[in-house]
Structures are given as C-alpha cells and as structure tokens.
Amino acid sequence: MSATKTKIQTIIDQNPVAVFSKSYCPYCRQAKELLSKSGAKFYAIELDQVDDGSALQSALGELTGQNTVPNIFIAQKHIGGNSDLQAKKGDLPTLLKDAGAV
Template sequence: MSAAKTKAEQIINDNSVAVFSKSYCPYCKATKALLNEMGAKYYAIELDQVDDGAAIQDALQQISGQRSVPNIYIKKQHIGGNSDLQAKKGDLPTLLKDAGAL
C-alpha cells in the first residue's frame, strides 16, 4: 500500500470529520463554511499545500472512487463532495453529533 493511501486512511480513521480540500477551491470553502457555521470540529487538509497532496488525491480515488475535492468523510463514512454535504444540511446536526464532532 502506498504511503499516501496509508496517510489518507489514517486521517479518515483518526478524525470524526475529515475534509480533503484545496485552499483555492470555492466548493471546499463552502464546505468548511457550512461546517464552521454548524460549530463542527473537523480536520481539513489542503492538498495544494502539502508535498504529497497529488498522491493523496490519487489514493482517495482508490478509497472512495472520488478524486475531486472537497472529499468529505464523517465517522469514517464517505459523504461525497460539497453538493452532497449541502444536500444533507438537515441531517447534518445529527450526523455530526453522532460522530462526536459537535
């Protein structure tokens, strides 16, 4: 298994909410704004600001089938991207509470 895949899986496993993001991405910003608005504790990694970002992005495709960012996990479950998260807005407080992120 690649080091990037191990790192990605460790981030997903170690954080109740994990957001794989890029600092300049408007959809990533919308995702983090929604989580901040909800008062969620989450871990975000900016793939454009880490040396192995491209490799992590490739690994995410192997893990979830999604390569695009934001790539969001709550309680180790792949949620999808920003539009998927926004669509779950009504369920989000419960999801975040169950994950221990509120």
C-alpha cells in the same frame, strides 16, 4: 497498503470529520463554511499545500471513486463532495453529533 493510503486512512480514523480540500477551491470553502456554521470540529488538509497532495488526491480517487475536492468523511464514512454535504444539511446536526464532532 501504500504509505499514501495509510496516511489517508489514519486521517479518516483519527478525526470525526475529515475534509480533503484545496485552499483556492470555492466548493471546498463552501463545505468548510457549512461545517464551521454547524459547529463541527473538523480536520482539513489542503492538498495544494502539502508535498504529497497530488498523490493523496489520486489515492482518494482510488478509495472513493471521487477524484474531485472537497472529499468529505464524517464518522469514517465517505460523504462525498460539497453538493453531497449541502444535500445533507438537514441531517448534519445529527451526523456531527453521532460522530462526536460537535
């Protein structure tokens, strides 16, 4: 596995909720806001603010089939993007509790 994919997997494995984001993205902001309001402890990495951000985004695309941000994982499972997270709003408290993120 490439170092980039290893880094992504480590972030996913070490955090109950991982959000691959961009600081200027309104959808990323909405997703992080919903997680915050839900009381989630989450790890967000801003791909536009790290040197290997574009490589990480490419590798995420290969791993998940999703090339856009936010790219969200809860309990090591790929949730999808903001619209996927918003659609799970009703299940979010249970998902977060099961992941140990609240």
